[in-house]
Amino acid sequence: MNLIAPQPDPASPIVRIVDVWKTRGHNAVLKGVNLEAHRGQVVCLLGPSGAGKSTLLRCINALEVSDRGVVYVDGVAIGCKEHNGVFYRMPEREVSRQRADIGMVFQNFNLFPHMSVIDNIIDAPIRVRGEPRTLALERGHDLLRRVGLADKANSFPRHLSGGQQQRIAIARALAMAPKLMLFDEPTSSLDPHLVGEVLEVIKGLAATGMTMIIVTHEVQFARDVADLVAVMADGVIIESGPPQSALSQPRDPRAQAFLARSLRQQN
Known part of the structure; x- marks a missing residue:
């Protein structure tokens, strides 16, 4: 299989996952995954726990190093460089520069507890991108309005609900003006009555044409917002x-069983 990336092309996929394998110990977590996402698409990854969804997401921004295969974002191999047909891991400093263009929102918010909301949002643009503080603040307040939390700029994370913290985490990721957003089960740590407010923010992003790959267990949300759904099981995509x-x-019996079980639990 040819793993050499083509030159970036507006019509080509912004994300191209080519034959990605990942093993932990004796356990193969990913087994030759191939997937593409085009600009402006929302891709939802579904599947049971242990299917490899979060690991695949982390491979896209090189938080996990695949054992084999390559992830391309905008035609560029993420986390590795090719030399004479062989791919080598890049130095972490170079990988970090690549990650600056890929926003990621985790299950558990990961906000800095000692920083106010607005400082959480402007920290990376100032420190990583070198933005002037005035510009970062202007964008930060705009993003707070966008996620419906304009009045929380000077609050601290401990004073916010889980849903509010997750919306702040989304604003923080957007502050870097990423070309791609990754969401790793963004509602799984929330009380049920807080899930809707976070999903509405993500739906709003989808309406703006933001390219997103979302690991979620919310089947109805995936039905409403996704352009492409990929169901995973045992480290492979079994339905897409x-x-x-x-x-x-769904044609695959494992996908049929998973979706039937998920819908029963959510109804």
Whole structure:
């Protein structure tokens, strides 16, 4: 299989995952995953716990190092360089520069507890991108309005609900003006009555044309927002396609069983 990346092309996939394998100990977590996401698409990854969804997401921004295979973002191999047909891990400083263009929102918010909300948002643009503080503050307050928390700029994370903290985490990721957003089960740590406010923010991003890859257990949310759904099990993608077919008429028995179980639990 040819792993050499083409030159970036507006019509080409912004994310191209090529034959990605990942092993931990004797356990193969990912087994030759291939997936593409085009600009402006929302891709939802579904599947049971242990399917490899979060590991795949972390491989996209090189938080995990794949054993084999390559992830390209905008035609550039992430976390590695090719020399004479062989891919080598890049120095962490170079990997960090690549990650600056890929926003990621985790399950557990990961906000700095000693910083105010606005300082959480402007820290990376100032420190990593070298933005003037005035510009970072202007964008930060705009992002707070966008996620419905304009009045929380000077609050500290401990004074916010889980849903509010997750919306701040989304604003913080957006502050870096990423070309791609990754969400790792962004509602799994929230009380049920807080889930909707976070999903509404993500739906709003989808409406703006933001390219997103979302690991989620919310089947109805995936049906509403996704352009492409990929169902994973045992480290491989067992079902993929538009939500109408992948969720309503899955062909793989494992996907059928997972979706039936998920819908029972959510109803």
